Amino acid sequence: MSGQGWVVCLCAQWCNVCRGLRENFDALALALPGVRLAWVDVEDEETLMGDFDIETFPTVLMGSDTQLRFAGAVQPQAAVIARLATGLLGPDGLALDNEEALAVLRRVIASRA
Structure with a gap:
């Protein structure tokens, strides 16, 4: 994978599950050195979302x-996210064909640069 690896959590402040995950998500930086993390409140930063539909939080x-x-949706546990990222962001991870999600990822990366 070219470019730096990112893990972006799409959530909403009103979501109790997301609020419970937030502190542990921020701590993932220690478990995932070299990976950038971004927390996006989809209502506060709706311009980043474009036409991307979120069915379940956290996505x-x-x-x-x-x-x-x-x-996609994940179990709201930092350890689950860390395991996914470790496998998927490595050299053997496969690229997905989802232009809407990739566009959101690109907008988030650009907004955090």
Whole structure:
């Protein structure tokens, strides 16, 4: 995968599950050195979302500005997200074909640069 690996959590402040995950998500930086993390409140930063539909919170995007490796709902546990990221962001991870999710990932990366 070219570009730096990212894990982006798409959540909403009103979601109790998301609020419970937030502190542990921020701590993932220690478990995932070299991976950038971004927390996106989809209501506060709706311009980043475009036409991307979120069916379940939390929804996580993983990849880089050139490749999407994961886009979907996850169990709201930091350890689960860390295991996914470790496998998916490595050299053997496969790129997904989801242009809407990749566009969101690119907008988030650009907004955090």
